[in-house]
Amino acid sequence: FGEKLLLQNLWWPVFGNLNDLHPEYEIYDWNRKSQFIDFAFLPPFGQFGIEGDGFQSHVKDMDREKHNYSLNRDTFLTGMGWKMLHFSIDDLQHRPENCRMLLRLVMSPYLLRTSSVKPAFLIEKEVLRLCWHLGKPVRPKDVCDQLDVDFRTARKWLQALAAKGWLTPIARGGSIRYYELKEELLQHLL
Template sequence: MSLFEQAHQAFLRQHIENRTGERKGRLIRGHQYAEKLVLQNIWWPLFGNFDHLHPEYEVYDWKRKSHFLDFAFITPFGRFGIECDGYQSHVKDMDRERFSYALNRDTFLTGLGWRMIHFSFDDVQQHPEICRTLLQLAIGPYSLRNNPIDKVTRVEKEILHLAWQLGRPIRPKDVSHAWGFDYRTSRKHLQSLTDKGLLSPSSRGQTMRYYEIQESALEQLL
């Protein structure tokens, strides 16, 4: 049995044992293949644990009507609702009234401080790398690694934004043009971001050095 399977079974067992009534029944009925795939393909590769994550989490709408989120990620940094939506059940078979309710429910939860995150089942199954990138970007304030990086300065954060907007590897020359730094200072900032794992250097030609933005930098762009 893989490490994920062991952790997943322990995760479900803990929540089932701590619930009663309909909340327990909903978890047993509702956490099926799609929900497990979200954990296996998206959550586990990023976190390596299920800390602060609650499956089939009950929330209420403006009429005190009960509704269960696929997952709730509740931390001191915020509350995140995570849903896996299948095309057949969530779009194709949805009438106008249910469609309106789904939009209003998400808006209501947003007003209560939730950040709602939706993934299609197709992407979870076929393009999990896209889902992982988007989840990193959405959760942002919460560290997704066991060893958090050193603090990023304001200037370095602006350089990351520039690197993202360029759509190509960034050069010391780009930093110098943007902020008026000399070449040595620009290179120093880029090297600092490289040391923190947010950029990766690559040489092109004999003298010019470029820096590629890394996936780990996405959470710093918020």
């Protein structure tokens, strides 16, 4: 039931395909004990474990030993390069829009990296990531504060990203004050 909800209410509305998604993916823990992840998303840019957790089986019926093992399992998987995402069955059923927002938030930096248009410099990726995380038009001052650079450098980076087609400049009072991610980029990411 939970896996079906995860696919129907979360994955399909966000991605519209099942590419690189593997159900009941077997992994081994530090003791070589076989475990299963509800879904493994294995694109070229990472390993993501996606779980639909029910209250009864994952919380209510859990004793201290099972709780400890669950935490250690996630920490072990993180150490092995997995990014683990947990969604409650209740949210998947009654608040799927929250789950979709969280999935997009986690996946967007990786999708930016794999887009067909590549920024030339790593700093450009950081500026784009900042724009995404702020969720509103970004000012040179925002870049200054976040990336610890002077105003002229921040403005230069924003102008370069606008020239490459990643950002749209927004004028106020006759001069450009803000930049926002292009709508087409947002559609590609979402």
